[in-house]
Amino acid sequence: MQTAPSVSRKVSRPRADALRNRERIVTAAREMFVEFGPDVPFDDIARRAGVGNATVYRNFPDRGALVREVVCAVMNRTAEAAERALAETGDAFEVLERFAHTAADERISALCPMIADTFDQNHPDLGAARVRAEGLVARIMDRAKAAGQLRADVDFGDLLVGIAQLSRPPAGTGCLDADRFVHRHLQLFLDGMRAPARGVLPGAAVTVEDLRALSVP
Numbered sequence: 136m137q138t139a140p141s142v143s144r145k146v147s148r149p150r151a152d153a154l155r156n157r158e159r160i161v162t163a164a165r166e167m168f169v170e171f172g173p174d175v176p177f178d179d180i181a182r183r184a185g186v187g188n189a190t191v192y193r194n195f196p197d198r199g200a201l202v203r204e205v206v207c208a209v210m211n212r213t214a215e216a217a218e219r220a221l222a223e224t225g226d227a228f229e230v231l232e233r234f235a236h237t238a239a240d241e242r243i244s245a246l247c248p249m250i251a252d253t254f255d256q257n258h259p260d261l262g263a264a265r266v267r268a269e270g271l272v273a274r275i276m277d278r279a280k281a282a283g284q285l286r287a288d289v290d291f292g293d294l295l296v297g298i299a300q301l302s303r304p305p306a307g308t309g310c311l312d313a314d315r316f317v318h319r320h321l322q323l324f325l326d327g328m329r330a331p332a333r334g335v336l337p338g339a340a341v342t343v344e345d346l347r348a349l350s351v352p
Contacts, residue, residue: 157194159184165205169242173202203258209241210264217271221278228284231275232325235294239302239321269343286332292341297324 163184167175181191195201220234272291279285301321
């Protein structure tokens with residue numbers, strides 16, 4: 136019995152220019168979400184990205200898809216910063232400090248409300264990015280604790296809450312106007328996390344589970 140010849144199917148890949156356009160859209164959207172919030176018009180995002188409106192809608196058919204992509208991109212960049220930090224040698228607390236300042240520049244606090252309000256926070260893409268970032272940051276903190284440089288009564292959530300709160304602009308000020316305060320005040324916060332501890336912290340350390348429980352609407 137003669138079998139039919141197999142038909143090879145070529146899987147099409149996105150063109151390089153299409154990938155660059157998508158990256159430009161995500162970058163422009165992140166900048167504008169930080170400056171103006173998640174309701175910024177797609178037309179404005181397209182103008183800043185230097186692409187046509189149709190290109191934005193072709194890549195992201197609705198606002199939820201674009202916001203999810205932006206949040207995942209920020210989390211992935213934060214994870215990449217953590218990976219670079221883990222590859223460093225030397226003072227473990229200084230490595231933690233450098234990572235914290237890099238993470239603050241991502242403006243996580245400006246994106247937090249979008250996770251709860253704009254799309255499903257349990258989406259698989261977001262979940263994978265979150266788990267990756269959490270594991271890497273925990274390793275940075277564990278290394279500083281093992282070196283006796285990070286106080287024992289703090290956890291992953293304490294660091295992330297501190298970064299998020301301190302990179303949020305004060306009420307009544309523009310996000311970009313507050314940039315000059317962020318790293319100064321973040322360093323004050325980090326100095327308070329050094330071991331040996333100078334006092335007893337009220338309450339319990341904030342864990343990953345605590346943060347996830349707080350994010351549930």
